[in-house]
Amino acid sequence: MIPEYQASYIATPAEQAPAPYSGLGAPATQPAPDTPPMQLTLTPQQQGWLQLAESKNQLFAALQAGELRVQSILSNPPVIQTENPEKLRKEWKEWELSINQSKDIYSEDKEKRLSFTNFIKERIIDPAMEFEKRSENLIKSAVAHELEIKQTIRKIDEYYSALKSEENALVVHISNEQYRIALDYRQALLTRVHQFYVACLNMKTATPNLQDLRQELRKIQPGNMRKFERNLVSYDRACELLAEMTPYDPNTDLNDISIRCTEERFAMYTEDLKNAEAAAKQAEEQAQQAEAEAKAETELAMATNTLMGQAETVRIDTPKIKRKLKPVEENSQSWAFAVLAAFIKNNAAAAPKLRTKSWAKVSIGQMAKALADVASDTGEVFQGVQFREVEK
Amino acid sequence: MTAPQTPGLQVFNVKFYPDIPFEDYLKLPGWSFSGIKSRGTKIEPTPKMQLGTKVHAYLLSAHEYEHGEDSDLVRPLAIALKGVLGPVLRYCTPELAVTADFVYEGIVLHWKGRIDLPVVSKPHLSLVIDIKVTELDLRWGIDFFGYHNQVSGYALAIGAQKAVIVSVNRKTKATQVIPVKVEDAFWRQAVLRYGKPI
Numbered sequence: 374m375i376p377e378y379q380a381s382y383i384a385t386p387a388e389q390a391p392a393p394y395s396g397l398g399a400p401a402t403q404p405a406p407d408t409p410p411m412q413l414t415l416t417p418q419q420q421g422w423l424q425l426a427e428s429k430n431q432l433f434a435a436l437q438a439g440e441l442r443v444q445s446i447l448s449n450p451p452v453i454q455t456e457n458p459e460k461l462r463k464e465w466k467e468w469e470l471s472i473n474q475s476k477d478i479y480s481e482d483k484e485k486r487l488s489f490t491n492f493i494k495e496r497i498i499d500p501a502m503e504f505e506k507r508s509e510n511l512i513k514s515a516v517a518h519e520l521e522i523k524q525t526i527r528k529i530d531e532y533y534s535a536l537k538s539e540e541n542a543l544v545v546h547i548s549n550e551q552y553r554i555a556l557d558y559r560q561a562l563l564t565r566v567h568q569f570y571v572a573c574l575n576m577k578t579a580t581p582n583l584q585d586l587r588q589e590l591r592k593i594q595p596g597n598m599r600k601f602e603r604n605l606v607s608y609d610r611a612c613e614l615l616a617e618m619t620p621y622d623p624n625t626d627l628n629d630i631s632i633r634c635t636e637e638r639f640a641m642y643t644e645d646l647k648n649a650e651a652a653a654k655q656a657e658e659q660a661q662q663a664e665a666e667a668k669a670e671t672e673l674a675m676a677t678n679t680l681m682g683q684a685e686t687v688r689i690d691t692p693k694i695k696r697k698l699k700p701v702e703e704n705s706q707s708w709a710f711a712v713l714a715a716f717i718k719n720n721a722a723a724a725p726k727l728r729t730k731s732w733a734k735v736s737i738g739q740m741a742k743a744l745a746d747v748a749s750d751t752g753e754v755f756q757g758v759q760f761r762e763v764e765k
Numbered sequence: 766m767t768a769p770q771t772p773g774l775q776v777f778n779v780k781f782y783p784d785i786p787f788e789d790y791l792k793l794p795g796w797s798f799s800g801i802k803s804r805g806t807k808i809e810p811t812p813k814m815q816l817g818t819k820v821h822a823y824l825l826s827a828h829e830y831e832h833g834e835d836s837d838l839v840r841p842l843a844i845a846l847k848g849v850l851g852p853v854l855r856y857c858t859p860e861l862a863v864t865a866d867f868v869y870e871g872i873v874l875h876w877k878g879r880i881d882l883p884v885v886s887k888p889h890l891s892l893v894i895d896i897k898v899t900e901l902d903l904r905w906g907i908d909f910f911g912y913h914n915q916v917s918g919y920a921l922a923i924g925a926q927k928a929v930i931v932s933v934n935r936k937t938k939a940t941q942v943i944p945v946k947v948e949d950a951f952w953r954q955a956v957l958r959y960g961k962p963i
Contacts, residue, residue, distance in 0.1 A: 669856075670890060676852040677884075677892050681929060683849060683942040685904070 432489050439482040443475045520764060523692035536605045543601055544614055545682030549675040550598040551621040556671040558595040558623055560664060562630040565590055567660040570638055574649040574656070581639060587631045595623040698749045698760035700741035709737045711757025716740040719755070722747045774949040774956070775868040776921055781885070782862035787818070790862040795877030796959050798915040816935075817898050820846065821859050821881065838935070842898060845938045849931055850882070850894070857882040857894065865922040867960070869953045874960035876952075880919045891925035893945075897932040903941040906932070914951035921949055 415423070451464030566586065573581040603611060645652030702708075716723050726743035729735050745760050747753055782793065819835055823843035847854065861883050867874045882894035895916045899906055907913050912930055920928040928945040 670887075672852060673856050673884065673886065673890055676856070677890070677927060679851055680849065680853050680894075680931075680942065681927065681944050684929075684944050685941050 428489065432485060435485060436482050439478050443478050446471045446475050446478075520694070523694055524764065526692050527694060532605075539603070539605045540610070540614060541682045541684060543603070543606055543611060544618070545678050546601045547598070547615060547618055548678045551618075552671050552675050552678075554596045554598065555621050555623075555626065556667060558593070559626050559630065560667065561593050562590050562626065563634065563660070563663065565593060566630060566635055566638055567656060570642070571653045571656055573642070574645060574653045577646065577649060579646075581642065583635055583639065586635060590627060590631045595621075695765040696749070697763050697765065698745040699763050700738075700745045701759040701761050702738060702741065703759075708757065711755070712737050712741045712744065715744055715755035715758055719744070719747060719753070722751070722753075773869060774921065774953050776924070777866045777868060779863065779865040779922055779924075781858075782864070783858055785862050787814075787879070790877070790879050793862060793864055793877050795864050795875035796955065797877050797879075798911075798918050801955055801959065802911070813898060816842075817881070817896060818860070820896065820898060820933075824850075824854065825857075825859050841938050842933050842935060845933045845940050846896065846931060849940045849942060853884065853892070853894070854882070856884045856886070858885055861885070863919070863922050867921070867952055867956050868963065869956040869960070871963055872956050872960035873963050874952075874956040876918065876922060878915075878919050878922060880923070883919065883923055883925070885923055888924050889926060891920075891923055891927070893919040893923065893925045893928040895919070895928070895930045895945075897930060898935050899932050900935055903930060903932040903943055907943060911951070913945045913948070916945045917947050917949065918952055920945075920947040921952060 451461065451468050454461060569581070569586045569589070572578075601611075606614075645656075700712075723740070723743045723746075726746040727735065727739055728742075729739060741758060744755055744758055748755065748760055782790070816835065816839070819839045820843050823836070823839050824847060859882055860879055862877070862879045863883075864875065864877045867876045880893055881896045884890065884892040884894075886892075893916055895912065897903060897906065897912070903912075907930070916928045916930060919925070926947065928947055930941075930943045930945060932941045932943075933939070934941075
């Protein structure tokens with residue numbers, strides 16, 4: 374389908390060129406000397422545009438004429454001299470009259486111009502801007518909605534990140550507690566074995582009763598796990614995590630120490646008994662060394678667990694939300710003075726934040742915005758000036 | 766010394782060179798991760814590497830480094846890292862140069878590496894800690910630069926079952942801890958590509 378504005382320009386074979394127009398009325402046709410007159414059908418809208426163009430031409434011609442008149446009236450300013458004061462006074466009166474005449478022309482032309490440009494503004498510019506205003510409002514509300522989505526995603530991510538961190542911390546806690554309990558338990562068993570060995574040496578017991586020792590070892594109980602303060606991890610999830618980990622089995626250590634370690638310890642007892650005092654001293658040193666090594670190993674294992682437990686739990690695609698401070702504007706003299714004082718005091722930081730082309734036109738509001746930018750970057754507080762946080 | 770074998774890749778002749786300067790490490794025979802990535806081009810310590818060395822120095826002997834070069838920059842970074850590393854630090858052998866032979870399918874690659882903070886202990890306690898001073902999210906760096914392959918090489922060489930990259934952002938001082946799964950796939954390919962038949 375051919376649009377209306379095109380259709381109206383489809384000329385008949387006889388039509389060669391657009392007809393000239395005169396004035397603001399309907400287009401006039403004027404036959405060219407050697408060609409038949411052209412007939413052009415225009416829509417009311419097209420006619421209106423042509424009238425507007427004609428009006429504009431007439432206005433510009435009138436404005437130009439006005440300007441020329443002003444130029445003409447003001448073309449011969451009187452020469453400023455002191456030799457003939459009367460002449461100067463007379464010329465001044467004439468010049469004053471010329472200026473007044475020019476002002477009248479200027480005002481008339483301004484009114485003509487305003488009548489035309491206001492018409493353009495009301496009928497074309499303002500209605501044309503309505504489209505973008507509606508889109509702008511829609512986009513603004515869409516951006517606000519997007520911010521809400523981003524904030525929600527961020528909150529979700531932060532929650533799951535905190536939850537994962539707490540789960541990691543719980544796993545580290547369980548693992549480290551197991552290491553600690555195992556270390557303490559093994560150490561308690563070994564200490565008892567060592568004490569029993571040294572006691573036998575000191576008492577010069579010919580045949581130590583290892584069954585008594587084993588019974589005593591069985592009485593030693595492993596410690597309990599210290600409590601972990603859960604905030605986000607549920608009880609069920611904590612149980613799941615615990616079930617996923619290999620539990621510490623104290624019986625393994627009990628059997629190992631009450632049988633293998635005890636037998637190893639007492640393997641040289643007969644020889645040691647011959648020099649009981651020295652053997653007891655050596656046993657003491659060996660026990661201390663073994664304890665120190667066991668402690669170091671456990672500490673290293675626990676430290677490694679703790680390090681690994683700090684593994685990254687933050688999502689890489691969490692939406693970024695810009696946070697910026699905006700001034701809370703108060704329509705009061707005291708607020709204006711507070712802004713002015715803070716701006717002057719913090720000039721070095723605040724002045725570069727000021728967006729202005731003319732220092733003569735800097736307003737209190739602009740200074741407050743600059744201070745807000747400084748506060749956004751540094752967290753600085755300015756007495757008497759309040760800010761609110763805006764997220765983008 | 767022979768490190769524990771991993772499926773496919775075997776590690777022999779592991780040698781440690783504690784306390785050797787970077788220049789001497791460069792003279793050691795073998796292919797490093799950086800060497801493989803740069804196809805054998807000579808490596809000079811970059812400003813970022815130098816900053817890393819300074820941070821290590823501060824971490825391990827803060828009093829000696831207190832007034833050292835760039836201490837204003839180094840100090841907060843080291844403090845942030847220390848907060849993460851905690852008591853592990855005292856078990857580490859800083860900037861330990863290591864050489865080893867990586868063997869795969871009858872081909873040997875002489876390997877070398879300089880590990881930031883390794884814990885050389887019993888296999889189940891051995892640990893590789895690699896420090897990165899960066900301005901990026903470490904996870905991008907791992908994807909882009911293949912840090913996990915570098916760290917896996919260290920772990921394979923010293924027989925560590927655990928490896929971790931700890932980064933500190935030089936601007937924000939934020940730290941990240943990323944455990945690395947020790948894998949030999951990259952190094953098997955490196956052996957086949959740059960190694961020699963035994």
